[in-house]
Amino acid sequence: MTQRPPSRVIHPWPLRLMHWLNAIAIIILIGSGWEIYNASPFLPFSFPPLVTIGGWLGAAIAWHLAAIWLLMLNGLCYLTWGIASGHFRRKFFPLSPRAVIQEVIQALKLHLSHQTGVYNAVQRLLYLGVIILGILAVLSGLAVWKPVQLWFLSDLFGGFFISRVVHFLVMTGIVLFLAVHLILVALVPKVLPPMITGGRLPESATPSTPMAE
Amino acid sequence: MSPLMIDRRKLFTRALAFGAVSTLPGCNFDHPNHPDIADQVLSAMSRWNDEAQGLLFDRHTLAPTFPASAITRPARFNAFYDISQAPQVNPATWQLALTGRVGNKTPLTLANLRAMKQQSQITRFVCVEGWRVVGQWSGVPLGLLLKSINADLNARYVSFHCADGYFTSIDMASALQPQTIFALDFNGAPLTAPFGAPVRLRIPTKLGYKNPKSIVALNVTNSFPGGYWENQGYNWFGGS
Incomplete structure (x- = not known):
C-alpha cells in the first residue's frame, strides 16, 4: 500500500x-x-x-x-x-487590535500575504464583523416586520422608522463586506476552488499563529 | 396628492413589462391565475409566514399609542385609485350586510353603530410600502360588534367587502384584539369619502391594506376568503 x-x-x-x-x-x-x-x-x-x-x-x-x-x-x-x-475559536481568535492595525498598514503597502487555511487579523475582523452584521440584520428586520408584536426589538432600535434605517445601514455594511470579499477573491483566485471542492492542505504546513487546540 | 398611486401603477406596469420580457418569467406573481414553480414556492412560503405570524400574534399585545401632537396633518390618502374616485356612500341609506356564521343577520345601520360603545385611539398606520402616519380613529370595537350580532367567535376568518370593490379578510384572533375597531370618526370628525366613509376597519396590529374602507358587508367564515391585494401576492396575515 x-x-x-x-x-x-x-x-x-x-x-x-x-x-x-x-x-x-x-x-x-x-x-x-x-x-x-x-x-x-x-x-x-x-x-x-x-x-x-x-x-x-x-x-x-x-x-x-x-x-x-x-x-x-x-x-x-x-x-x-x-x-x-471549535471553528470560531481556531479561526477568529486571538484577535488583537494591534495585529489588525499592523496588518491594515501592511495591506495598504500591498504587503499582505495570503496563507491558505489561516485567517490574518484583517480577515478575522471582517468575518467576525459580517457575522455580527448578519445578526443585526435579522434583529432589525424583525423590528421592521413586527413593530407591535416584537415591540421590545422595535424599542431597542429606537422605533419603527429608525429600525428601517438601521436595517438599511446594516445592509450597506454587508454589501461593502461582499465587495471586499469578492475583490480579494478576484485578487487571489486560488482561494475559490477550495470553497467548492474543499481543497487539501499539507499537514506539514504550519500556521503562523499557534493553534489554540 | 399622494405619489403612491403613481408608484403603484408604475410597479404594475413594470411587473407586466418584466413578465413579458424577462428571462425568468413568473418569478414575480405577474400571473396569479397561472402560477409557475417560483410562484408556487413563494405562495407556500407566504402561507407558512401566515402560520408563523398567527403563532407570534398575542391578542393582549397592544399597538403603541401616540399623543395628539403626533397626528399626521394633512392626513395621507392612499388607495388603488385616485382620490377623486373614492366611493360616495349615502350615510342615510348605508347598511352593513352580515353573512356567514352570524346569529343575527339583520343589516346594521349607522345609527345602530353610533348607539354602541365607542372607543378612540391615536395609533400608527403602517403601509406595506414602508411609510407610516399617525391618526386618531374612533368607533365600535370589532369584538363587541361581533358579539352583538352573535357571531361564531371560533370561526377562523372575518372578511369585509367595500363600496369600491375592495375586499380583504383577517384572522379571528386579530379581529378580537381590543384595538381592532369599526371606525366611524377620523381625527375628530365623521370619516370622509377618501378615508373610508361611512365605516372602515381600523386595525393597528396589521398593515394598511388590512384596513378596508367604506365597508358594506361583513362575513364570518371558516373558508379562506383571501383579499384584493393578497390574491395578487401580498402576504395574507399582514401583521405588524
Missing part, C-alpha cells in the same frame, strides 16, 4: 454547503430588499430595477420573507457548528 502524505481539508463540507446556501439567501435578500426600499425610499435615490428582485413590491416581499428562513436556519446551523466544532 502506498501512503499518501497526510493532509487536511481547507474548508470542511458543512462550511462549504453553508457558505453557498448563505450566498443564495443573501443575494435574494439584498435584491428583494432593494425593491422593497424602492416602494418608499427614505433617501433621495432608488435602486435601478435591473439589480432588484421581484419586479414589484408584493413579489419582492414574498422573496424577502421566503429567503429569510433560509438565512436564519442556515445561520443558526453555522453558529452552532462554528461554536461546537
Whole structure:
C-alpha cells in the first residue's frame, strides 16, 4: 500500500454547503430588499430595477420573507457548528487590535500575504464583523416586520422608522463586506476552488499563529 | 396628492413589462391565475409566514399609542385609485350586510353603530410600502360588534367587502384584539369619502391594506376568503 502524505481539508463540507446556501439567501435578500426600499425610499435615490428582485413590491416581499428562513436556519446551523466544532475559536481568535492595525498598514503597502487555511487579523475582523452584521440584520428586520408584536426589538432600535434605517445601514455594511470579499477573491483566485471542492492542505504546513487546540 | 398611486401603477406596469420580457418569467406573481414553480414556492412560503405570524400574534399585545401632537396633518390618502374616485356612500341609506356564521343577520345601520360603545385611539398606520402616519380613529370595537350580532367567535376568518370593490379578510384572533375597531370618526370628525366613509376597519396590529374602507358587508367564515391585494401576492396575515 502506498501512503499518501497526510493532509487536511481547507474548508470542511458543512462550511462549504453553508457558505453557498448563505450566498443564495443573501443575494435574494439584498435584491428583494432593494425593491422593497424602492416602494418608499427614505433617501433621495432608488435602486435601478435591473439589480432588484421581484419586479414589484408584493413579489419582492414574498422573496424577502421566503429567503429569510433560509438565512436564519442556515445561520443558526453555522453558529452552532462554528461554536461546537471549535471553528470560531481556531479561526477568529486571538484577535488583537494591534495585529489588525499592523496588518491594515501592511495591506495598504500591498504587503499582505495570503496563507491558505489561516485567517490574518484583517480577515478575522471582517468575518467576525459580517457575522455580527448578519445578526443585526435579522434583529432589525424583525423590528421592521413586527413593530407591535416584537415591540421590545422595535424599542431597542429606537422605533419603527429608525429600525428601517438601521436595517438599511446594516445592509450597506454587508454589501461593502461582499465587495471586499469578492475583490480579494478576484485578487487571489486560488482561494475559490477550495470553497467548492474543499481543497487539501499539507499537514506539514504550519500556521503562523499557534493553534489554540 | 399622494405619489403612491403613481408608484403603484408604475410597479404594475413594470411587473407586466418584466413578465413579458424577462428571462425568468413568473418569478414575480405577474400571473396569479397561472402560477409557475417560483410562484408556487413563494405562495407556500407566504402561507407558512401566515402560520408563523398567527403563532407570534398575542391578542393582549397592544399597538403603541401616540399623543395628539403626533397626528399626521394633512392626513395621507392612499388607495388603488385616485382620490377623486373614492366611493360616495349615502350615510342615510348605508347598511352593513352580515353573512356567514352570524346569529343575527339583520343589516346594521349607522345609527345602530353610533348607539354602541365607542372607543378612540391615536395609533400608527403602517403601509406595506414602508411609510407610516399617525391618526386618531374612533368607533365600535370589532369584538363587541361581533358579539352583538352573535357571531361564531371560533370561526377562523372575518372578511369585509367595500363600496369600491375592495375586499380583504383577517384572522379571528386579530379581529378580537381590543384595538381592532369599526371606525366611524377620523381625527375628530365623521370619516370622509377618501378615508373610508361611512365605516372602515381600523386595525393597528396589521398593515394598511388590512384596513378596508367604506365597508358594506361583513362575513364570518371558516373558508379562506383571501383579499384584493393578497390574491395578487401580498402576504395574507399582514401583521405588524
